[in-house]
Amino acid sequence: MTTVAADTDAPARATPSTGVRPYRALARVAARSAVAYPLSFVLGMAGVLLQLLAMLSIWAVLLGSGTSVGGFSWPQMKAYLLIAYVTGSLMSFGDWEMAARIRDGMVAVDLTRPVDYQRARFAETLGVAVVEVAFALAVCAVVLAVTGPVPVPPPGQAALFAVSALLVLPLRFTTVYLTALLCFWTQNIFGVSLARGAITNLFSGALVPLTLLPGWLQAIAAVLPFAGMTFTPATIYLGQATGSDAWLLIGVQAVWTVALWWGARLAWRSAVRQLTVHGG
């Protein structure tokens, strides 16, 4: 770090770093602290893991004998549930960590650091996501070994799936980040977290494929950003949306991601004003 000389042009507040290095460092630190406490890490993932177990068991009973429901056979539903599980594993800790930092007043320290707050949190999320995905994929491997394989899409479709999958994390990040910002205004993150979790669970298709929901719920899901977190990549994987349909869905994902990212920046500015003017 350069020393601060008696520079009359020195900025009053730290300007964000333009390089990637600080963010890479943050990502690395976040990943390492996730691995440093393996027991806590696994326990934190318990919720989403148990939901996978419940869903697999229920659908195995319903579809095991070769029937199909709503266009899903057992191998297809299994693929869907595993994708829902992997996407659901992301940001298992995001809510609480961010809210805890805000509540503890550590935010004041963060504000003096020369990194953009939002990008910094995203970098940390990326770091932890690597560990979360690794763990989730390992679980998937076990499930597949025990219960048999799932259909694999052809290369073109797989590429589309990859694109869609990459957009999941930014989308998840922005929604969690936005709700965490509410901590600046409310004391209790628990209620907000519950609400966000419930809404996300339902409208992302993580709990049940959106096409199985009644029409009015599907209509609501269509105007919300959550579908892009689970349903979109899963439906592309299963080949239920192809070609231009798939590209349209990916486009919707991208638009939501960008809109929420900038929405979060606006919310952040408002939150900082709340903090510095009202004392948080």
Add this chain to the structure above:
Amino acid sequence: MRTRSGPRQTGLRRGVRLYRRSLGAHLRSTLEYEADFWILVAGSALTQLVGLAFLGAVFSRVPHVNGWTFAEVVLIYSVVVLSDAVGPLLFEGVWRLPWLVNKGELDYKLVRPYPVVLQVLSDDVGINGLGNLVTGGAMFGWALWRVDVAWTPALVVGGLGLFASGMAVKLSISLATNSSAFWLQSPHSIFAYAVHQIGDLARYPVSVYTFGVRLVLVVGLPFAFVGFFPASAVLGAGGGDAVRAGVGPTWLGWLTPLVAAYCVAVAALIFRSGLRRYESAGN
């Protein structure tokens, strides 16, 4: 000279009255934050409604799961949700136990003339329980109305007794797991919470799970006795075509009070043993 204390209520009445006073005090301080109150109620209600939406979506496509109809599955589900209403509303303090142990905050509780475990349990009120109470209660009422059961007064009383015992099972497990704090170093309830989430598996009929999971839910952490077994027993006794897949004989559910007594005893033992460790090891 020192005046003597006034006439004392003894035993149970005093115990209950002081418990209520403690809960009331915490409830009043929670109500200070009105926005948070409604957010918690809404958040917890939403969570249960989403679960109901899932069940509704499934049952709109299939007539039954493992022989269980929609109303019957909702019966199990709602009882578990109600146990998550009673817990937070009356016994939420248990989740603060790890923090209390880690920070040495049990010291003052040890010098008061009131059982430490009751002081701990009444040390908090979880308003999310209210959201669960409303949604769970509505689901429970609906399910009772819709299931194919020939209700007799005896069956109603027996059934309520079973469901109440099931709640005792759930609460004992919470107390036991949070008491692990006496041996672990962490001030967090993360282990107890993970076990609690295992209990969420028992919202669905336990018969859908493989043998290993069933073993855990019946023997290891008897969450199956919170909703599944009591519901099986009541539905079985109420007549109707028994096509429901069960786990063992249907009368097993009538043993729920025994299981509850066992769980309460074990939890109390673990807590007492933990407290003794606190007194011998300091903190």
Add this chain to the structure above:
Amino acid sequence: MAFIEADGLTKRFRRPVKDPGLRGALKHLVVRRFADHVAVDGVDLRVEAGEAVAYVGPNGAGKSTTVKLLAGILVPTAGQVRVGGVVPHRQRVANARQIGVLFGQRTQLWWDLPVRESLALLRDLYDVDKVTYREQLERFDDVLGLGELLPVVARKLSLGQRMRADLAAALLHRPRVVYLDEPTIGLDIAVKDRVRAFLRELRADGTTLILTTHDLGDIEDVCQRIVIIDQGRIIYDGPLAGVKDQFARHRSMHLHLADPVPLDTVAAAVGGAQVAAGATPGEFTVRFDRFAVTAGQVIAAVSAVSEVRDLRIDEPAIEDVVRKVYAGELRLVPAP
């Protein structure tokens, strides 16, 4: 039979010795090593009803541990303890009714409630009748100024305010014995005075008082007896006045003389006492044994040499004695 009886009271803590990190934790599952720490080592203590005992010692000496043993919060490793005929850790509830406890570092108030509510809860927990409750609150208001604190939520109290409220909480039910563990820690002098005044009132009431503190000013007016503990063992147990008389015999008198008299002249005038030069010419410090020579005699002797413009006599603090004891410079033998 004394009110508090402790015989050979011992508390040994076993701490696991682990290498750091996950590897250390795993290793400890197999190779178990412990280190013993004896916090309280064979303490014998007899306190009569109504006595006020100061329990003094350096950090880690075992003061708080002893208090916890007496209060029944900790179970002794060896030895016996009875308070008011009751074994504290065995008859917890019976013991609870007769004791009041204040841990200076922690509050027993309910964090999110106004002080009034906390006191009301405690009133119910201890079954204090309405009349006594009102009397106590009035009394606390007189001495501690509790009235202004009643409507304030505990977490908004300053340290001094919190201590006052905690004192009220500890004494609401008029216990026969009160254990005060560092009750003035971190307080400014104004609050300390209030607390000490309150403790004097308690003494006048006949409440038995066990007071652990670092601040020896706490005990000067309140306690007649001082127990000094170091490394878990009692190294002195006797009257406070006796300690000062016995071991704080010396006084220091600071003199400011009108004429610039050399050191030797002053020393010669004073005879047996030690004389040291002060910062500026004409300033001297005379250190004398007050049982050998009186202050008046010293002044008279110096006046013969020069006019005394100003003088100041240092009263020895008990701090000095105890500091010396900690440092091992002084071995105290309790008066028979």
